[in-house]
Amino acid sequence: MVNLAVRGIQVCTQCPVCSMRPETTIHALWGCNGVTQVRSDCYFLKGSGWRENTHFQDFFLFFVQILNSEELVLLCVILWRVWFWRNQKIHSPSTVRTEDVVSWATGFIDDYRSANKSELLKVSPHVAMCGKWCPP
Numbered sequence: 022m023v024n025l026a027v028r029g030i031q032v033c034t035q036c037p038v039c040s041m042r043p044e045t046t047i048h049a050l051w052g053c054n055g056v057t058q059v060r061s062d063c064y065f066l067k068g069s070g071w072r073e074n075t076h077f078q079d080f081f082l083f084f085v086q087i088l089n090s091e092e093l094v095l096l097c098v099i100l101w102r103v104w105f106w107r108n109q110k111i112h113s114p115s116t117v118r119t120e121d122v123v124s125w126a127t128g129f130i131d132d133y134r135s136a137n138k139s140e141l142l143k144v145s146p147h148v149a150m151c152g153k154w155c156p157p
C-alpha cells in the first residue's frame with residue numbers, strides 16, 4: 022500500500038495483517054509479525070535480519086548471491102506463498118497457515134519437478150513432426 026500512496030493514491034498504508042507498520046513490500050514478505058513462523062521454518066532464512074526500509078530488490082539480490090539455484094527457487098516459491106497467504110488472510114476466510122508455507126513450497130517444487138519428468142509430457146514424434154496439434 023505504501024507504493025500506491027507514493028503514487029498519490031489515497032489508501033491506508035498500515036499493514037492489514039499486523040496493523041503495526043506501513044505495508045511495504047519488504048514488510049509484507051519479510052518483516053511482518055505474521056510471517057515470523059516462515060522465517061524460522063526455513064534454514065537459510067533463520068537469523069537474517071532486514072530493516073523495514075530495505076528495498077525488496079536489495080533483499081532479493083542478497084539472496085541471489087548467497088543461495089544456490091535450488092534454494093533460490095525455494096525462496097521464490099516461499100515468497101509467492103506468503104503473498105498468497107496475505108491475500109487470503111486479508112480478502113477471504115483463510116485456510117492457509119503460515120506454519121505450512123515452507124512445507125507447501127517444498128512440496129510444490131517436488132510436484133513440479135516430478136510432473137516435468139513424467140512420461141506424459143514427453144513430446145511424441147508425431148506431434149514434433151506436425152509442429153501443431155493434430156487429431157489422434
Ligand SMILES: [Zn+2]
Pocket residue numbers: 036037038039040041042048052053054055
Ligand atoms: Zn505487518
